[in-house]
Amino acid sequence: MATPVLKMPDVSSAASSRLRPELERLFHEHSNMLYRTAYGMLGNRADAEDVLQTLFLRLLRRDLPDALIRNPAGYLYRAAVNASITVIRSRKRFVQGDDDTFEVAVEDAHSTEPDELHRRLMAAIAGLNPNDTQVLVLRYVHNRSDADIARLLGVSRGTIAMRLFRARLRLRKFIGEKQ
């Protein structure tokens, strides 16, 4: 009698555990931009990798949405911003030390670690309307022009200008400017 083989069944479909070719292509085309987005918002590599991986894990389990097919760059970018916002909002108030941890007071000018200012600024930005956050990140993390941003997000340049203006107003208190 043949030896029985007891296989542990996957709870997920076979398709969901593999990177399908179309997803791999999307990854190659957009991962650089998505990672830079997450890194710019989160300030550290581990969290940025988390976001990138999570985006594609979500896509593994479903058919590609129409919005993604129509505008993959815009869709994925929005998803990366939103996922990064989720991470920022989940962070507790920024206190890095614990009982045994000692942190000095002045930022090292040469450090590439996320500094307190960046964290506080991103916490403030994460509190904005996500549409405004998307525009801010494209402008200041990716250094994109209004026209580029409008093209990527599929909205008019006027809308971009309005969102930037609105974001600037809402961040005014944080920035400490009187406009």
Add this chain to the structure above:
Amino acid sequence: MTRSARRFDDFMNRTFAPFRDVSGEHVNAACGHVLDDLRDGSARASAHAAPDLVLAQPPFLAASSLKRTSRWIQFAGAAVLVLAAAVGSTIEWRRADSSLYRVIEGAARLGDTIQANSGAAAILALADGSRVEMRSQSELSLERTDDGLRIRLDSGSIIVNAAKQSGGHLYVQTKDVTVSVVGTVFLVSAEPQGSRVAVIEGEVRVQLGTTEKKLLPGEQVATNPAMASAPVIEEIAWSRNVDEHVARLQQIAPATQLPSPVGAREPRDVFEAATIRLAAPLFPSGGRIGGPEPPPQARPPVPGALLCIGGELQIDPRRFAVSPMSLQGLIGLAYGRTCQSMEQLVGGPDWVRIDGYNVEAVIPVGTPGYTGRQLRNGAAPKLQAMLQSLLADRFRLVLRREMREMAAYNLVLVTEGKLTPATETRERVILQFPVNGPPPGPSFRMAGTTLARFAETLPMYTGRPVIDKTGLNGVFDIVLEFPELAGCCTGGTDPRPLVAEQLPRRLQEQIGLRLEPTRGQVEVLVIERVERPTEN
């Protein structure tokens, strides 16, 4: 564009610059890492998961404490199965999205073949209490022997946590090796080109043909010399219990071989791999440790001050990199002396202080995650120990501690009532504050701290040891502000010289303390022996 919009732009550009200008190499490496994981599809389960437990709907990208493993959680939640099989009994598993067990029809019997499908590791619980963790895609069967039980591993890898055998033996057999144990934890891999055995705890006997070899913790053997060798920690990285295994390995690691009387007292933690490359000299004329020398006008009046280590420092979960940094700077990092006076780190040839080195190293799996600031502040013990080992191995560094009388400061109380009692009992340090942002400019804040701890921080500005002589035992919230330095330090200017210059006055005005020059016995590190680094 209006003036305010320009100011907004300037501020945003400045704040995001370090994150915008990340190198292509960094991005490619990170994306490649993620892609490999996605392609692999065998998500390693979170080390934070409870043993034997399927992950239940973990929060999406939770707090930063999960950062090193959170990448795996969602995938694991979808694909991880935990299999509990008792020999002669049933096989059970439960779904990630359910709290219910399911039982496969029929029992797993001796001789049955058990496969861990793609997705993640599985765990077999044997009737004697032993546990066998199977890597995904592994395949094994169980057989009774005259004196115990045999696990026949056909392919893949397993980690066996063997229970104490009462008079019998547990064997693991592959096509070309047999491992016998009494009670221990070890890894066996059956690969197409041969087998590999590595011990995590206890000892095992490995039978290769007619040869028997005893393996101790941290040791491994491969049946085919062509098989690539990797540290045991790497071999077990797929395990759900990797942290536990790493802790075991570290506990029983042999005593340090460091030649340094200083290092010999430290644990022998090592990087998995490291490269050290000579960079351009930092300061041909000599000078402070690490980063660029402050402009002459910014130098503080205190001799020897501002020895804090500069240089670029990156610590990702598994990557450590500095560039460029002098050996003296590296010693400062390794021994928590990044902000001490030059007189506390003496000896050795000039190149120790002048030549810059770029160091890159791989941090072993399971090492606690540290920030660069923790390392600079001497609060990253494991990483510091790895650096100490690296310096001892590659630079043949030998250090000696000794007490020397030298210039120092006493921190004394001159005006009562200016210190603010702490609002929290727990000591919490704080936080660097922006130095190049908008007003109020740089500030130095510590919450819930003793004055002794506060004094420990001051050498980064004074350049000399500071001894707490205030006689105050309370816990305080300390704030020193430097409003006139607002906007002082754009363009990468180091603010510390400017802060140092004003420190004595601010101490007295704002918290009623004074620095009084004195001489006292201070511990110094003496470089007894050092060589240029060995080849990578």
